[in-house]
């Protein structure tokens with residue numbers, strides 16, 4: 001194990017970061033103005049012996065150990081306390097002490113259950129840890145009189161559903177922060193809306209905007225980049241804007257932990273011999289989750305191939321198979337796996353930076369081409385490096401729903417529509433290694449499409465007769481009652497039905513209205 005604490009610094013993918021940036025600064029800044037994404041200058045490396053030494057540790061202890069190995073510039077006891085608070089038994093944020101358990105489907109196929117947190121989706125793994133680290137970083141930087149922490153922080157999030165609730169749960173009652181989440185009014189499921197509008201905490205709000213997710217994102221970006229409003233916020237309210245999106249390194253590092261932890265679990269249960277390689281398959285959107293698996297492999301976890309699974313929005317599949325990323329003539333398609341409905345995969349930039357030998361000039365050029373011409377092609381070496389580690393495929397809407405039924409029958413296990421995409425791709429691309437499939441959401445968050453899959457109803461068709469009128473909570477109960485391997489609906493979802501909705505405000509998706517929503521929130 002690493003005995004000497006060292007402090008890592010951060011470089012960025014476009015070569016623009018100035019000075020000596022540490023973890024605490026990277027998490028507060030989020031990204032480099034102008035575009036670059038932070039990556040640690042040095043990656044730690046665990047030997048097999050060191051990985052095996054992690055076996056007896058709790059999840060929180062493993063997480064703390066890995067953060068220290070990454071050279072996070074916070075005192076050891078602060079890191080330990082953040083991790084205990086995020087993942088430990090006292091707070092019980094996760095409904096099992098294993099936090100992210102590995103379940104066996106057959107002797108060569110395993111699922112990594114990343115949906116045992118407060119909002120039942122994998123973003124909890126990052127968003128329970130990151131806000132705690134964020135507050136601790138503010139503390140640490142204030143002790144050094146760092147100018148960027150003179151004010152407290154107002155986090156703004158635009159969400160299509162999953163991220164918003166995970167961010168609200170993560171930031172509620174965290175020091176030095178407030179959070180407002182904007183969602184497309186009428187554009188999220190009744191369950192997702194109930195999750196957000198019942199959120200607790202004195203520093204949170206969730207508002208609907210009249211428009212689609214794109215409109216939400218656009219207006220939140222406008223607010224972020226409005227200098228005059230930022231100035232007003234700083235002088236009047238002593239607040240500074242920040243974001244919590246998945247390009248923040250503080251969200252990525254916690255995700256590395258669950259892949260290391262999964263491998264140690266697989267050793268502990270005798271599924272693999274120490275050092276025996278596994279493949280990992282990830283249903284992918286913004287490329288954060290699969291990038292975390294890549295970093296887990298880089299630091300010594302025996303992960304051989306990374307299988308990238310897409311839905312109909314298959315831009316990543318085409319990129320990994322051709323070396324050309326092209327959105328010039330690609331239409332956005334809404335699917336039953338909405339969290340993977342993405343055309344510009346932000347974290348891919350970090351992956352290309354790593355695979356291309358950390359050449360910031362090259363990244364800058366590719367990102368310029370993506371912005372101006374909506375396409376770019378990577379060079380031969382980077383493409384070869386990509387092909388060496390990654391395989392990719394995509395799954396149609398029909399196939400993804402059929403997979404839910406097939407896996408339920410074959411393995412007595414109910415998948416959500418995102419994980420179903422991962423399962424189907426794993427089946428197509430797998431070699432002889434055991435495959436670990438990232439299960440990114442609990443089925444109860446997407447019960448209408450889960451039911452379509454189970455009952456063989458075509459995508460988009462109405463549910464039959466008496467089921468058509470049920471709300472999401474009732475449909476969850478129906479599935480749990482009629483499909484014995486579905487298991488019970490988690491209390492964290494079922495219990496929301498009778499909970500008071502705290503927020504009912506809906507605003508127009510324009511700058512003036514959103515500004516007004518912020519001013520009213522701050523009253």
Ligand SMILES: *Cc1c(COP(=O)(O)O)cnc(C)c1O
Pocket residue numbers: 121122123162163246283284285286287288289290339340418440441
């Ligand atoms: C966010 C999300 C994804 C995509 O993860 P990325 O890190 O963006 O690739 C997949 N499934 C679910 C359920 C999600 O919430």
